[in-house]
Amino acid sequence: MSESQIAVLTRVQQFLDRHHGLWIEGRQMVSDSEKRLEVFNPATGEVIASTADASAEDVDRAVMSGWRAFVARRWAGKLPAERERILLHFADLVEQHSEELAQLETLEQGKSINISRAFEVGCTLNWMRYTAGLTTKIAGKTLDLSIPLPQGARYQAWTRKEPVGVVAGIVPWNFPLMIGMWKVMPALAAGCSIVIKPSETTPLTMLRVAELASEAGIPDGVFNVVTGSGAVCGAALTSHSHIAKVSFTGSTATGKQIARVAADTLTGVTLELGGKNPAIVLKDADPAWVIEGLMMGSFLNQGQVCAASSRVYIEAPLFDTLVSGFEQAVKSLSIGPGMSPQAFINPLVSRAHCDKVQTFLDEARSHNAELITGNHVPDGKGYYVSPTLVVNPDANLRLTREEVFGPVVNLVRVTDGEEALQRANDTEYGLTASVWTQNISKALDYTDRLQAGTVWVNSHTLIDANLPFGGMKQSGTGRDFGPDWLDGWCETKSVCVRY
Structure with missing residues (x-):
């Protein structure tokens, strides 16, 4: 803090x-x-x-x-x-x-x-x-x-x-x-x-x-x-x-x-x-790149970013390594007011929005979802939510399908890249997506098949004035x-x- x-x-x-x-x-x-x-x-x-x-x-x-x-x-x-x-x-x-x-x-x-x-x-x-x-x-x-x-x-x-x-x-x-x-x-x-x-x-x-x-x-x-x-x-x-x-x-x-x-x-x-943006992590991805890139891509501005990565599909051989790495990273994040330069996680925009994000987490807890949370939030009347990882959430939970727009990220184990691709595209949204791999052939194949207006490879949430930006499907x-x-x-x- x-x-x-x-x-x-x-x-x-x-x-x-x-x-x-x-x-x-x-x-x-x-x-x-x-x-x-x-x-x-x-x-x-x-x-x-x-x-x-x-x-x-x-x-x-x-x-x-x-x-x-x-x-x-x-x-x-x-x-x-x-x-x-x-x-x-x-x-x-x-x-x-x-x-x-x-x-x-x-x-x-x-x-x-x-x-x-x-x-x-x-x-x-x-x-x-x-x-x-x-x-x-x-x-x-x-x-x-x-x-x-x-x-x-x-x-x-x-x-x-x-x-x-x-x-x-x-x-x-x-x-x-x-x-x-x-x-x-x-x-x-x-x-x-x-x-x-x-x-x-x-x-x-x-x-x-x-x-x-x-x-x-x-x-x-x-x-x-x-x-x-x-x-x-x-x-x-x-x-x-x-x-x-x-x-x-x-x-x-x-x-x-x-x-x-x-x-x-x-x-x-x-x-x-809106968006419910997926990230596909293949088994040959560099774990350090993934954790660094998706921590920023998921928790920048407390996840209140239309392009934020909120669903991370990880091939099984790399899953445990990345869950452990994300847990360490989340627990290292300092929480505090935006006017504190040392704080990475800050309050959400309003009491109403803070309460809305909490309802997603309350539902997940009521269904015994595995939640990994960061540091305790400051005491007082600020609108804080601790950064949260939801591990293998049930597909019927609202936070698996709806845009949470908060510091909440789903980490999901998949058997292979094809399952990840199917689940990534199984949404009404199509704003952004990313794929993480060292195999350029697979990267190019997935950029073609992901249903999103912007697809990144080995990064997430890079937006540039010279690069057109917008959504497919219900994303605009x-x-x-x-x-x-x-x-x-x-x-x-x-x-x-x-x-």
């Missing part, structure tokens, strides 16, 4: 103490609703801030602000090189305020300050600069026509890419800054306006980032933030008639609801949803990242000229 914590920056405390409104038209605005949403520190259970609980009327104001900015071409009308320059300046400002943003993230979400610094800010900066560079790479194509034309007629045809309009970005609570910017940056690079709705649990970092966007020179109305519940604020945003695209990261159930609403209005969607639709990322934020217009 770790006790030493870093000091909260004065400017962070000052931001927490503000009376936060909504960010619309480049400034803080008061909500039509008098309701407030409290923001809790997961390490203590104490209220650290409050934000507006936006009404449907507030959402309409934000969307129409974005619409007016789009129609006036305040942003889309700028030269691509000018948009790129502003977005790179935006990234520089985020870097200058990196410690402030990292602390806000840890205080409202609970994760390690090390993860907030390295992932939430460090990786976000990589994505911001990568995406800013795509601004000047948007291109159409010249095309030859194939239909018979009148004698002597001359035609020229081409396509051009145009921003779709006003887009909605709905952000989860597990990586509020990083995933938020996965929605903001491609929208802005393409020339769209965007309305962001962060999770009501973790709204603070996106409000601060919106201020930095304005400081960077992004015009008023182009980047708006509304805070509020999914039931009111989220529903009003996704069903608004002036929203051209919804980018959502979250649960499969909510994603399906958004898809149904979008179908009624023919609104485009990108959905990055569409892809983020990669050289063609902006295609999903643009319309393709065909032009044909007779001359």
Whole structure:
């Protein structure tokens, strides 16, 4: 258990103490609703801030602000090189305020300050600069026509890419800054306006980032933030008639609801949803690589990662060795507040989510499952769950089939790789998977046969701005990242000229 914590920056405390409104038209605005949403520190259970609980009327104001900015071409009308320059300046400002943003993230979400610094800010900066560079790479194509034309007629045809309009970005609570910017940056690079709705649990970092966007020179109305519940604020945003695209990261159930609403209005969607991600460990795998890679792949951010490995299928000859190795590794993990740099396991995001994860473990215990747990959690009101290995759980347990989204990993003995592959694919999800082996032929065979949008070999949870990411089956639709990322934020217009 770790006790030493870093000091909260004065400017962070000052931001927490503000009376936060909504960010619309480049400034803080008061909500039509008098309701407030409290923001809790997961390490203590104490209220650290409050934000507006936006009404449907507030959402309409934000969307129409974005619409007016789009129609006036305040942003889309700028030269691509000018948009790129502003977005790179935006990234520089985020870097200058990196410690402030990292602390806000840890205080409202609970994760390690090390993860907030390295992932939430460090990786976000990589994505911001990568995406800013795509601004000047948007291109159409010249095309030859194939239909018979009148004698002597001359035609020229081409396509051009145009921003779709006003887009909605709905952000989860597990990586509020990083995933938020996965929605903001491609929208802005393409020339769209965007309305962001962060999770009501973790709204603070996106409000601060919106201020930095304005400081960077992004015009008023182009980047708006509304805070509020999914039931009111989220529903009003996704069903608004002036929203051209919804980018959502979250649960499969909510994603399906958004898809149904979008179908009624023919609104485009990108959905990055749940996962029950398998790792297949073949008998020739390097045990040290497996333990190092899957400890990070499973317990990073307390397992609150959509891509986390939660089902590990291990060929029998290596099973006992790896169970012993994982047990030693789990029991070595320090548990404590996110503001303690020495703590690897930190509180979960909320009391409700903590209780939900505990119900999975309680059910497993009631069925006499073998559980290996890590160190004792700190006393007090923090939302802690000790990291837990579940050895050969019954296939009927909920934690074998449902996404737990916590520090819980199943270790399952299999007779061979074929059984592992069958069990890995036996799920409604298909987000990520990994295979661990020193046999390159087997590795390539399994990457073909695993039903997942991303498959890693001898690693897990490596995500890069240049590598498309998204799910199969019930894990979503569409892809983020990669050289063609902006295609999903643009319309393709065909032009044909007779001359």
